Amino acid sequence: MTSAPASDGPMSLLFDIWLLTGLTNGLLDDILVGSELNGDDFGMYSLLRRYGPATPTQVHKWTGMRSTTVSAHLKRLEARGHITRSANPADGRSHRVGLSAAGEAAHDAAAEPFLAAMHVLRARFIPDTVRERLVLQHLDTVLRESSGLDKRPYRVVLEQGASDHDLTGAPVLAYAGEPLSSAEEQQVRLYIDFLRSQESNDTRPGIPGSS
Template sequence: MRDRSSPVKGDDPSNVLFDTWLTARAATALLDGALAGTGLDAEDFAVYSLLRRAGEISPGELARWVSAPATTVSSHVKRLLARGHVRRVPHPQDRRSYRITLTDAGRDAHTAAGRRFLPALATVEAALPRPAGDVRQALRELQAAIEAATERS
C-alpha cells in the first residue's frame, strides 16, 4: 500500500470525499486481510453484523442501511441463502415482501469471523489520535452530510 504521508505527483488530490473513499478502501483491505480464511469478507461481515443487530430486516431496509441498489442487495441475499446463513421470513405487514434473518449457521460464521475482526478493530482504535467515540461521531456527521447531498442530487 502506498505511504499516504508522501503525496502523489503533482498537487495533493485530497478533499473530504476523496479522503473518505481512500479510507473506505483501506478499511476494506484491512478487514479482508483480517477475515481471510473465515469464509466472509469485509462486506459480508458488515451485512452479517447488521442482520445480527436488526434481528430481521427487509431487503429494502438493508439496501438503505448499506447504501446499495436493491439489485446488489438481492444478489447478496441470494449468496447468503445459498450458504444457509440467512432465511426468509414472511413480512408481517406486506405479503409481497419478506424479511431476512441470520440462521444459527450464519450467527456461528459471524461469531467466528468476529474473533478475527476484534484484534483489527483494537489495533486501529489504539492508533487513533483521539477517542474512538469522537471519531465515530465525526463519521456519523460526515455520513449525514453525504446523505443530505445525495438527496439534493
C-alpha cells in the same frame, strides 16, 4: 509516457472517504482471511444480526448499496445457508431476511479475529475515538440526506461525563439531543458566526456582546 498533471492541493472530501473505504475493505479482508467471510460479508452479517430481520429494501436504505447489489449479496448468503427469509408482517408483498443459526455461527467465528485486530488497532487510534466517530456520523448524515436514504439504525453519542475539551485543550460544545439535519447544523453555524461578530464589534468592558 505522459506525466501526471500537477496537483493543485488536497483532493475532495468525498475522495478522502473513498480512500478510507478502500483501506477499510482491504484491511477487513486481510483480518478475516481465515474465516468464511470477507469484509463486505462481515458488515452485512453484523447488520442483519443486530438489526434484522429486515427487508432487502430496508438494507438498501441503511447501507446505500444499490438494490441489485443487496439482492446479489443476499443470494450468496442464502446459497451458504446463512440467512432465512420470512413474510413481512407489515407488508404482505415483501419479505424479511435474517441470519440463520449457521449464519450466526459463521459470524461468531469471524468476530474472533476481528476483535483481536481491533484490540491492537485501538491503541493506535486517537484516544478519544468517540469524537472521531461523531465527525464520521456527521458525514454519514449529510450523505444520507443527499441520497434520500433512511437514518442509520444507531447513533454515536458523547458519553455522560466525557471531557468537554478536545485533545488540544480547547472547549467543545457537546449536544446530546436528536441529531440535527445538515440544514439545521448550517443554521447553528450561522448563528455562532453572528454571535462572534457581535462580540468582536463590542469593545466595552464586561461581558462580550452585552448591552
